[in-house]
Amino acid sequence: MSNEGDKTIGSGRQSAFTTFGTEAAWLAGLTGWMVLGAVIIALALAALMVTASRSREGALTHRQGMRLVLWAGGIVPSVVLLALLVVTLPAMRPIRAAGDDLRVTVTGEQFWWRMRYQPAGAPPVTAANELRVPVGRDVVLALEGGDVLHSFWVPGLAGKMDMVPGRTNTLVVHATRAGRFRGQCAEFCGLSHALMAFDVVAMAPAAFDAWLAAERRPVTTAAAAGARLFDAHGCGGCHAVRGTGAASAIGPDLTHLGARETMAAGIQPLTTANLVRFIREAPAVKPGARMPAYPQMSAQDATAIARWLETNR
Amino acid sequence: MKRDAPRGRQSLGERVRGLRVTLWTLIVPPTVWAMHFLFCYLWVAVSCAKLGAFPRFPIAFVAGTLAALAIILASGWIAWVQSRTPGDDPPHDEGTDIDRLRFLATATLLLAGLSFVAVLFTAAPALLLTDCR
Numbered sequence A: 001m002s003n004e005g006d007k008t009i010g011s012g013r014q015s016a017f018t019t020f021g022t023e024a025a026w027l028a029g030l031t032g033w034m035v036l037g038a039v040i041i042a043l044a045l046a047a048l049m050v051t052a053s054r055s056r057e058g059a060l061t062h063r064q065g066m067r068l069v070l071w072a073g074g075i076v077p078s079v080v081l082l083a084l085l086v087v088t089l090p091a092m093r094p095i096r097a098a099g100d101d102l103r104v105t106v107t108g109e110q111f112w113w114r115m116r117y118q119p120a121g122a123p124p125v126t127a128a129n130e131l132r133v134p135v136g137r138d139v140v141l142a143l144e145g146g147d148v149l150h151s152f153w154v155p156g157l158a159g160k161m162d163m164v165p166g167r168t169n170t171l172v173v174h175a176t177r178a179g180r181f182r183g184q185c186a187e188f189c190g191l192s193h194a195l196m197a198f199d200v201v202a203m204a205p206a207a208f209d210a211w212l213a214a215e216r217r218p219v220t221t222a223a224a225a226g227a228r229l230f231d232a233h234g235c236g237g238c239h240a241v242r243g244t245g246a247a248s249a250i251g252p253d254l255t256h257l258g259a260r261e262t263m264a265a266g267i268q269p270l271t272t273a274n275l276v277r278f279i280r281e282a283p284a285v286k287p288g289a290r291m292p293a294y295p296q297m298s299a300q301d302a303t304a305i306a307r308w309l310e311t312n313r
Numbered sequence B: 001m002k003r004d005a006p007r008g009r010q011s012l013g014e015r016v017r018g019l020r021v022t023l024w025t026l027i028v029p030p031t032v033w034a035m036h037f038l039f040c041y042l043w044v045a046v047s048c049a050k051l052g053a054f055p056r057f058p059i060a061f062v063a064g065t066l067a068a069l070a071i072i073l074a075s076g077w078i079a080w081v082q083s084r085t086p087g088d089d090p091p092h093d094e095g096t097d098i099d100r101l102r103f104l105a106t107a108t109l110l111l112a113g114l115s116f117v118a119v120l121f122t123a124a125p126a127l128l129l130t131d132c133r
């Protein structure tokens, strides 16, 4: 995998401690308190052991000893655990989904993500490998497994949830600040499981609406040389580029590929060089990828297709 | 639990002390806990799978939980009374009737305490969660 110019990937963009969603923020806070509590308990226990090893025999009567066991070993732990249970259980209640919330169907495929935005009262928009969410609004994610088991995990946004073929699991998320983050498949799904990631872009609601409107528009470059090569090489047999004849849903929708920052499911920055390499030898970049290699394709053709895909923003 | 002490002018404590204790009475509290646990999980699982909704019958659920707690409390109280039968300090490991009684009673008492807390811990999610997801 050639990740030259790797600067857009990493450094806190995929961390449960760099939170941008209500659920993840709560979890990070709870983790902090739990660590604090565990440290206090460990220190108290160490102090108790030092005291015990230094006291003379018979310092406690049998009755006092039993009382210590009852309180320190029974009552206090039970009460602490019960309190923890009662505090955390309401947080396990999923956010309630309202009928007019934005719904995004996310389907895990070997080894990429199909994204289908379904805003209330408007036709759906299909995209891939990047999830955009409006800040401050609930978003209902309908998680599906397209072929095998996958798991949807954006550590900074919420907990992880499995994507099971034949089932729809619902995860309601609520982003709290804008930024570019990252998610990852968290269930082994095949050779390139570790190369199945995606960008998550949380944006101000107005910017999100503008983005979705742009994403809905077909491309206007159907007559470009790259478009003709795309068609001649049969790419349309698997991919869709709305506004051209290509309308297949086997591979990721490439309509507005140029508007994304990463490619091939979040593993490389979107550059012409990376695109050319991926188009000609996808299985070498991503072992087991469901896209054939095109060794016979000239570098010029591949570059022309890549440039064309990049112009479709 | 079979009573084999004669009913009469004995105090309640004396009568309780006369109850027979066996390994069967020892496992009454954990068995009640297990039934309560199974019942809660099956109830929610069946309701979510068949009706598609989290069960909302708080009265039956609270009544069942209170019944489970009551049985455990009763069993624990009997064990507590019996464990106070006069005798040596622990371990109650002599081959005598008194030691057998005090061993089983102490073990039952501890199990009752554990089961009581466990039933509460099982009931809390059933009361506080409201969604099948």
Ligand SMILES: [Cu+2]
Binding pocket: A108, A109, A111, A149, A150, A151, A185, A186, A187, A188, A189, A193, A196
């Ligand atoms: Cu996967």
